[in-house]
Amino acid sequence: MNIELNQVAADQRRVAIFKALADQNRLRIIRVLYQEQREMTCSEVGAQLQISKSTVSYHFKALRLVGLTNTRQVAQTKYLSLQTATFDRYLPGFLATL
Amino acid sequence: MNIELNQVAADQRRVAIFKALADQNRLRIIRVLYQEQREMTCSEVGAQLQISKSTVSYHFKALRLVGLTNTRQVAQTKYLSLQTATFDRYLPGFLATL
């Protein structure tokens, strides 16, 4: 486990995170979660951003897979919130610019 | 010129910046510029990252178009450097994580 390999792994993580944020709808999801300071459901976000529920589900998955969000499930409802640790590590100060 | 329109414009800028950073080679270019703390040419970067000069030119343009880099031209040579103001405004603290 040498330094160069860690560098490559960290970079792949960074690229994945940037890809996840390089979409207008996902950025809007992040902003609304940050500004409302609370968990939100798929339906709630879909209604607010005017996009179909399958598309919202797709974006929720993309954000969760790169570790930018958390999901808490209660019965059939899933609550989404920001995983601030990931932002702190890879994009410190970014959320405050929104 | 209302607040919502400014918000949309700022978001488009953000998405463009994230897209520019969501590529392994462009991220490597940013890192090498940050770590070397100096201007670098297309050829120099191409040699270091082992990619063709047309591809490097393509990435240089992508970074310049979103304002992440500066270009200073001397005769037929172009020197690239980071535009730190853009990082400070949209991604404060990011460069230091590299």
Add this chain to the structure above:
DNA sequence: ATTTTAGTTCGATAATCATCAAACTAAGCA
């Protein structure tokens, strides 16, 4: 046992993107 609710997965489509070699431009040099 249906029906409703919340979300996921699939299939299809249209669009964007990264890459390279080849051809090109433009400046400096012999």
Add this chain to the structure above:
DNA sequence: TGCTTAGTTTGATGATTATCGAACTAAAAT
């Protein structure tokens, strides 16, 4: 006038992506 150097632009190709509706899963309510 060529020749070299540094970078850009132009196809062409293969890969990935965002989007939607439709079909599906699983839990809750009636």
